[in-house]
Amino acid sequence: MTRFVLTVILLPPHWVLVLVGTVVLLAFGLVADLLRYGPGGSCRGPSCGTGGDAEFYRARAHEALAKQTRAAASTRNGPVPPWNCAIPVRKYRAVGAGYVLRIAEEQGWALRQDRYSDLPHELRLRYVADESAARAEAG
Structure with missing residues (x-):
């Protein structure tokens, strides 16, 4: 009976949660990369675009x-450090x-x-x- 409960009732929701968690992490990583390397995301400041100039x-x-x-x-007045x-x-x-x-x-x-x-x-x-x-x- 215990094997039946573990196999049929608890294991499928566990795998669904693992699959959903993996998809969420991949989506988060994709969005983070797009924001980081998007237009103007990776190059900031006055040296942007100068490279090795x-x-x-x-x-x-x-x-x-x-x-x-x-x-x-x-x-300056007095002793100067x-x-x-x-x-x-x-x-x-x-x-x-x-x-x-x-x-x-x-x-x-x-x-x-x-x-x-x-x-x-x-x-x-x-x-x-x-x-x-x-x-x-x-x-």
Whole structure:
């Protein structure tokens, strides 16, 4: 009797529930993929459509460094702490960290010695133009 109840009464609804659950999960996955890869779904922000355009990323790297240099070189009263910044990889993706470091050194920046740069995510720099000017005046 127990085998009959399990086989005839409980097993068919169980399989129907499993089948319905599978169909619901597949439908949810399909809708999620359509929303993710639909028009404008996978590419957002100013770098959308630039791919590996080196000129676009050179301009972004120059802009990010110029902004940080203006902030670091602005006149401040009293003792000035060392100015540190981190340039995120989204600013220099197609040109590389070496290019950013080269143009940063021209503007008075150097790699931070106290913390390593996390190159997959950001390039950490410190402003040394004030230090070299102070050493030149003292020496």
